[in-house]
Amino acid sequence: MKSINRCGICERNTTEGIHIYQLFVCETCEKEIIETEPGDARYSFYINKLKNIVPSKIHS
Structure with missing residues:
Protein backbone atom coordinates (compact mmCIF):
# COMPACT_ATOMS: atom_id res chain seq x y z
CA MET A 1 0.00 0.00 0.00
CA LYS A 2 1.40 3.40 -1.00
CA SER A 3 1.39 6.25 1.46
CA ILE A 4 -0.21 9.60 0.70
CA ASN A 5 2.26 12.48 0.48
CA ARG A 6 1.81 16.24 0.19
CA CYS A 7 3.58 17.77 -2.82
CA GLY A 8 6.08 20.47 -1.84
CA ILE A 9 5.29 22.35 -5.06
CA GLN A 22 12.81 15.55 2.39
CA LEU A 23 10.77 17.26 -0.37
CA PHE A 24 8.05 15.22 -2.12
CA VAL A 25 7.24 16.23 -5.73
CA CYS A 26 4.12 14.78 -7.38
CA GLU A 27 4.28 13.34 -10.90
CA THR A 28 2.40 16.31 -12.36
CA CYS A 29 4.79 18.88 -10.90
CA GLU A 30 7.81 16.75 -11.81
CA LYS A 31 6.70 16.74 -15.45
CA GLU A 32 6.00 20.51 -15.41
CA ILE A 33 9.42 21.24 -13.88
CA ILE A 34 11.18 19.14 -16.52
CA GLU A 35 9.29 20.81 -19.37
CA THR A 36 9.65 24.42 -18.12
CA GLU A 37 12.19 26.53 -20.00
CA PRO A 38 14.38 29.03 -18.10
CA GLY A 39 12.67 31.96 -19.86
CA ASP A 40 9.21 30.80 -18.72
CA ALA A 41 7.52 32.79 -15.92
CA ARG A 42 6.95 29.57 -13.94
CA TYR A 43 10.69 28.82 -13.88
CA SER A 44 11.44 31.14 -10.95
CA PHE A 45 8.40 29.77 -9.08
CA TYR A 46 9.79 26.23 -9.32
CA ILE A 47 13.31 27.38 -8.38
CA ASN A 48 11.95 29.03 -5.22
CA LYS A 49 9.98 25.93 -4.27
CA LEU A 50 12.98 23.65 -4.90
CA LYS A 51 15.07 25.78 -2.55
CA ASN A 52 13.14 24.04 0.23
CA ILE A 53 15.14 20.87 -0.42
CA VAL A 54 17.21 20.13 2.64
CA PRO A 55 19.79 17.35 2.30
CA SER A 56 19.81 14.70 4.96
CA LYS A 57 22.80 14.80 7.26
CA ILE A 58 24.54 11.45 7.37
CA HIS A 59 27.00 11.16 10.16
CA SER A 60 29.51 8.37 9.91
Missing part, protein backbone atom coordinates in the same frame (compact mmCIF):
# COMPACT_ATOMS: atom_id res chain seq x y z
CA CYS A 10 1.49 22.32 -5.54
CA GLU A 11 0.61 21.13 -2.00
CA ARG A 12 -1.84 18.47 -3.26
CA ASN A 13 -2.00 15.04 -1.63
CA THR A 14 -1.10 12.09 -3.83
CA THR A 15 0.55 8.69 -3.79
CA GLU A 16 2.51 9.11 -7.04
CA GLY A 17 5.73 11.11 -7.19
CA ILE A 18 9.34 11.28 -6.06
CA HIS A 19 11.17 12.26 -2.90
CA ILE A 20 14.15 14.56 -3.27
CA TYR A 21 15.68 14.33 0.18
Whole structure:
Protein backbone atom coordinates (compact mmCIF):
# COMPACT_ATOMS: atom_id res chain seq x y z
CA MET A 1 0.00 0.00 0.00
CA LYS A 2 1.40 3.40 -1.00
CA SER A 3 1.39 6.25 1.46
CA ILE A 4 -0.21 9.60 0.70
CA ASN A 5 2.26 12.48 0.48
CA ARG A 6 1.81 16.24 0.19
CA CYS A 7 3.58 17.77 -2.82
CA GLY A 8 6.08 20.47 -1.84
CA ILE A 9 5.29 22.35 -5.06
CA CYS A 10 1.49 22.32 -5.54
CA GLU A 11 0.61 21.13 -2.00
CA ARG A 12 -1.84 18.47 -3.26
CA ASN A 13 -2.00 15.04 -1.63
CA THR A 14 -1.10 12.09 -3.83
CA THR A 15 0.55 8.69 -3.79
CA GLU A 16 2.51 9.11 -7.04
CA GLY A 17 5.73 11.11 -7.19
CA ILE A 18 9.34 11.28 -6.06
CA HIS A 19 11.17 12.26 -2.90
CA ILE A 20 14.15 14.56 -3.27
CA TYR A 21 15.68 14.33 0.18
CA GLN A 22 12.81 15.55 2.39
CA LEU A 23 10.77 17.26 -0.37
CA PHE A 24 8.05 15.22 -2.12
CA VAL A 25 7.24 16.23 -5.73
CA CYS A 26 4.12 14.78 -7.38
CA GLU A 27 4.28 13.34 -10.90
CA THR A 28 2.40 16.31 -12.36
CA CYS A 29 4.79 18.88 -10.90
CA GLU A 30 7.81 16.75 -11.81
CA LYS A 31 6.70 16.74 -15.45
CA GLU A 32 6.00 20.51 -15.41
CA ILE A 33 9.42 21.24 -13.88
CA ILE A 34 11.18 19.14 -16.52
CA GLU A 35 9.29 20.81 -19.37
CA THR A 36 9.65 24.42 -18.12
CA GLU A 37 12.19 26.53 -20.00
CA PRO A 38 14.38 29.03 -18.10
CA GLY A 39 12.67 31.96 -19.86
CA ASP A 40 9.21 30.80 -18.72
CA ALA A 41 7.52 32.79 -15.92
CA ARG A 42 6.95 29.57 -13.94
CA TYR A 43 10.69 28.82 -13.88
CA SER A 44 11.44 31.14 -10.95
CA PHE A 45 8.40 29.77 -9.08
CA TYR A 46 9.79 26.23 -9.32
CA ILE A 47 13.31 27.38 -8.38
CA ASN A 48 11.95 29.03 -5.22
CA LYS A 49 9.98 25.93 -4.27
CA LEU A 50 12.98 23.65 -4.90
CA LYS A 51 15.07 25.78 -2.55
CA ASN A 52 13.14 24.04 0.23
CA ILE A 53 15.14 20.87 -0.42
CA VAL A 54 17.21 20.13 2.64
CA PRO A 55 19.79 17.35 2.30
CA SER A 56 19.81 14.70 4.96
CA LYS A 57 22.80 14.80 7.26
CA ILE A 58 24.54 11.45 7.37
CA HIS A 59 27.00 11.16 10.16
CA SER A 60 29.51 8.37 9.91
